[in-house]
Amino acid sequence: MSALIRVQDVHRTYRQGEIDVHALRGVTVDLDKGEFTALAGPSGSGKTTLLNLIGCLDRPTQGRVLIEEDVISEMTGTDAANYRLQHIGFVFQAYNLIPVLTARENAEFILQLRGVPPEVRKATVMPLLERVGLLDMSERRPHELSGGQQQRVAVVRALAAKPRLVLADEPTANLDGETSEALLDLMLELNKELGVTFLFSTHDSQVIERCRRVIRLRSGQLAQPDEGDA
Amino acid sequence: MFKSTVLVMFLMAWRNLWRNRVRTLILISAIGGSYGLSLFSMGMGDDMHGSLADKAGEIAGGHVLVHAKGFHADRESSQIIDAPPALLQLLRATPGVVEVAPRVLIAGLLTTSESSAPIMLQGVDTDREKALFDPTSKLTQGVMPKTGDGGQLGHPIVLGKGVMAELSVKLGDRVVLTSNRADGEVGRALFLVTGVIATGSRDLDRAIAYTNLAGARSALGLKGSQVHELGIVADMTLASETIKTAVLATLNAWDSGPGAQKGGKTVAGKTVTREVLTWQQAMPEIVGFIEIDDAFNYVFLIVLFIIVAFAIANSFLMVVMERVREFGLLSALGVTGPRIAGLLILETAVLTLVSLTAGFLLGFTAHLALQHWGLDVAELYGVEMGVGGIDMGDMVLRSELRPVKWLTATVGAGTLVMLSALYPAWKATRMAPSEAMRFYE
Ligand SMILES: Nc1ncnc2c1ncn2[C@@H]1O[C@H](COP(=O)(O)OP(=O)(O)OP(=O)(O)O)[C@@H](O)[C@H]1O
Ligand SMILES: [Mg+2]
Numbered sequence: 001m002s003a004l005i006r007v008q009d010v011h012r013t014y015r016q017g018e019i020d021v022h023a024l025r026g027v028t029v030d031l032d033k034g035e036f037t038a039l040a041g042p043s044g045s046g047k048t049t050l051l052n053l054i055g056c057l058d059r060p061t062q063g064r065v066l067i068e069e070d071v072i073s074e075m076t077g078t079d080a081a082n083y084r085l086q087h088i089g090f091v092f093q094a095y096n097l098i099p100v101l102t103a104r105e106n107a108e109f110i111l112q113l114r115g116v117p118p119e120v121r122k123a124t125v126m127p128l129l130e131r132v133g134l135l136d137m138s139e140r141r142p143h144e145l146s147g148g149q150q151q152r153v154a155v156v157r158a159l160a161a162k163p164r165l166v167l168a169d170e171p172t173a174n175l176d177g178e179t180s181e182a183l184l185d186l187m188l189e190l191n192k193e194l195g196v197t198f199l200f201s202t203h204d205s206q207v208i209e210r211c212r213r214v215i216r217l218r219s220g221q222l223a224q225p226d227e228g229d230a
Numbered sequence: 231m232f233k234s235t236v237l238v239m240f241l242m243a244w245r246n247l248w249r250n251r252v253r254t255l256i257l258i259s260a261i262g263g264s265y266g267l268s269l270f271s272m273g274m275g276d277d278m279h280g281s282l283a284d285k286a287g288e289i290a291g292g293h294v295l296v297h298a299k300g301f302h303a304d305r306e307s308s309q310i311i312d313a314p315p316a317l318l319q320l321l322r323a324t325p326g327v328v329e330v331a332p333r334v335l336i337a338g339l340l341t342t343s344e345s346s347a348p349i350m351l352q353g354v355d356t357d358r359e360k361a362l363f364d365p366t367s368k369l370t371q372g373v374m375p376k377t378g379d380g381g382q383l384g385h386p387i388v389l390g391k392g393v394m395a396e397l398s399v400k401l402g403d404r405v406v407l408t409s410n411r412a413d414g415e416v417g418r419a420l421f422l423v424t425g426v427i428a429t430g431s432r433d434l435d436r437a438i439a440y441t442n443l444a445g446a447r448s449a450l451g452l453k454g455s456q457v458h459e460l461g462i463v464a465d466m467t468l469a470s471e472t473i474k475t476a477v478l479a480t481l482n483a484w485d486s487g488p489g490a491q492k493g494g495k496t497v498a499g500k501t502v503t504r505e506v507l508t509w510q511q512a513m514p515e516i517v518g519f520i521e522i523d524d525a526f527n528y529v530f531l532i533v534l535f536i537i538v539a540f541a542i543a544n545s546f547l548m549v550v551m552e553r554v555r556e557f558g559l560l561s562a563l564g565v566t567g568p569r570i571a572g573l574l575i576l577e578t579a580v581l582t583l584v585s586l587t588a589g590f591l592l593g594f595t596a597h598l599a600l601q602h603w604g605l606d607v608a609e610l611y612g613v614e615m616g617v618g619g620i621d622m623g624d625m626v627l628r629s630e631l632r633p634v635k636w637l638t639a640t641v642g643a644g645t646l647v648m649l650s651a652l653y654p655a656w657k658a659t660r661m662a663p664s665e666a667m668r669f670y671e
Pocket of ligand 1: 021041045047
C-alpha cells in the first residue's frame with residue numbers, strides 16, 4: 001500500500017539575522033491512511049516546523065512533501081490556501097476559533113468557504129457537536145467557552161470537512177489532565193469510526209503512550225527507534 | 231462557493247465592526263461628522279455665493295451690460311449708444327433675455343440755495359427696472375418718476391435718504407443738478423423732489439438718485455433714444471457668457487439689417503462701437519472673491535478629510551496588528567490573502583456606509599434647518615459686512631443644495647476612507663500563515 005503522506009529528505013532552515021537555524025535536517029517519513037500518529041520530541045526539535053510543512057503552511061528549504069500524488073511542498077499562495085481548504089484539517093494549541101462567530105458557525109466555517117449549502121452544513125455539524133457534548137453550546141461565542149470546549153469545536157470543524165488528514169499542534173498543551181484525556185479519547189474514537197488520519201505533536205508522555213505510532217524528533221532529525229516502523 | 235464566502239465574510243465584517251464599539255463609534259463620528267460638516271458648509275457657501283451673484287447682478291445693473299466702448303471704465307457723459315424701441319424689442323425677444331432696461335447715467339452735483347451733494351443719478355424706465363431691482367419697493371415717501379412726468383416745474387427726482395438729509399430738502403422742493411453735458415459743456419437742470427428712497431445701505435443712500443429717461447436726457451442734452459447703458463436681466467439658469475453671445479448676435483443682426491435705418495447703429499453720424507460685458511466682467515472683484523472663497527473651502531475640506539483618512543488608516547493598522555492571530559488562523563484554514571484583504575475592505579465599506587449615512591442625515595438636517603430659518607448676517611456679525619463694494623448687511627444666509635456637488639463630496643469622502651484601508655488590508659495579506667501561528671508560543 002502506498003503511503004498517504006511522504007516526507008522525503010526534508011530540510012528547513014530559518015534565517016535569523018546573521019545565523020541560519022537548521023530546524024529540520026533531512027527528515028524522511030511516511031504516513032499511511034487512517035494512521036493515528038504522535039510527533040514527539042523536546043522543545044525546539046522541529047515538531048511545529050514539520051507540521052507546518054505537511055500542512056502546506058510553509059515550504060521546505062530542500063526535499064519534498066507529497067500527499068497522495070500532490071507535491072504540496074511546491075505550492076504557494078492561493079494554491080496552497082485552496083489545498084488547505086480542500087484537504088487538511090487543523091487543530092492548534094490555542095486560539096483556534098474565529099472570535100466573532102458562534103461555535104456552530106466556527107464548526108461550519110470550512111464547509112461554508114467550500115460553498116456547502118446551509119442545511120447540509122447544519123446536518124453535518126450538529127451530530128458532531130452532539131458527539132463532542134456541545135450541542136447546547138452551539139450558539140455561544142468562543143469567549144463563552146472553556147479552553148477544552150474550544151478545542152472540541154476545532155476538532156469538529158476539522159472533521160466536518162472530511163479532510164485527507166487532520167494536523168494538530170499540541171492540541172492538549174493548554175488543557176488539564178482530565179480534559180486532555182477526554183480530547184484524546186474523542187480523537188481516537190473518531191479516528192476509528194471515520195478512518196481519519198491524525199498527526200499531532202505533543203510533549204505529554206501520557207498522550208504518547210496511547211498512540212499506535214510515535215515519530216520522535218531530536219534536533220531536526222528522526223531519533224530512533226520509530227516504533228511504528230518496527 | 232464565492233457567494234457563500236462573501237456571506238460569511240460580510241457577517242464577520244459586520245460583527246467585527248461592533249467588537250470594539252467605542253472605537254467604531256469614534257470612527258463613525260469622525261467620518262460622519264466631517265462629511266456632514268462638509269455638506270453643510272458647501273450648502274452655505276453655495277447659497278452665499280448665489281446671493282452674492284444676485285446682488286452683484288443687481289449692483290452691476292444687469293447680468294449682461296451694453297455700453298459704448300470705454301464707458302464702463304471712463305463713465306464720460308459723451309460715451310453714448312442709441313437704443314431705438316425696435317432694437318429694445320428685438321433684444322427682449324433674444325433667447326435667455328428676461329428684460330432690457332435702458333439707462334442714462336449721470337455723475338453730478340445736486341445743489342439747493344444752502345448746500346450741495348454729489349450724486350449718481352440714473353435716468354430709468356421704472357417699469358423696466360422691476361425685473362432686477364424694484365426701486366419702488368424701497369420708497370419711504372412719494373412715487374418713482376414715470377415716463378412723461380415733468381415739464382416747466384422741473385423733471386421729477388427721487389433721492390436717497392442720505393442725500394435728502396445732506397441737502398435738508400423735503401418732498402416738493404426744487405434742486406439743481408450740475409453736470410457735464412454730452413457736448414462737453416457744463417449744464418444745469420432743474421428737478422422736483424418727488425420721492426425718498428432707503429435701500430438699507432447708508433453709503434448707497436448718500437448717493438443714489440432716480441429720474442426718468444426724459445429728465446436725464448434733457449439734463450445732458452441727449453437726443454431721442456440715446457442712452458449710456460442697457461442693463462440686460464437674464465434667465466439665471468443660463469451662463470452669462472451664453473446670454474452675452476446671444477445679445478451680440480442680436481446687435482450684429484440689427485446693425486446689418488434694415489432696422490438700422492431707424493437708428494441704433496450710429497450716434498451723431500458716427501458708427502458706435504459697443505461693448506458687451508457680463509456682470510462677472512463688470513465686477514471682477516466679486517468673481518475673485520467667490521473663487522477664493524470656494525478654493526479656501528475646498529482646501530479646508532480636503533485637509534479635514536486627509537486628517538480623518540490618516541486617523542482611519544492608523545486605526546485600521548492597529549486593528550490588523552491586534553488581529554494578527556485571527557488573520558493567521560483564517561489563512562491557515564484556507565482563506566486566501568486577497569480574501570483576507572477583502573474582509574478588511576468589507577469592514578471599511580460597512581463602516582463607510584454607516585458613517586456616510588449618519589453624516590448625510592446630519593448635513594441634510596442642517597441644510598433644511600438653515601433653508602427654513604436662515605441666518606441673519608447682520609445679527610450674526612453685528613457690523614456692516616461687505617464684499618467688493620457689495621453690502622451684505624441685509625443678507626440672510628440660507629443653504630443651497632447642489633446635487634452634483636453633494637454627490638462629488640460623497641463619492642470623494644467614500645473613496646478617501648476606502649483608500650485609507652488599502653494599506654492596512656495589504657499588510658494583512660503579507661502575513662505568512664506559519665508566521666502567524668508562531669504567535670501562540
Ligand atoms: N520563524 C522562525 N525563525 C527563526 N527560527 C525559527 C522560526 N521558527 C522556528 N524556529 C526555530 O526552529 C527550531 C524548531 O522550532 P519548532 O517550533 O519547530 O520546534 P518545536 O519542536 O515545535 O518546539 P516546541 O515544542 O517548543 O513547540 C527552533 O530552534 C526554533 O527556534
Ligand atoms: Mg511547536
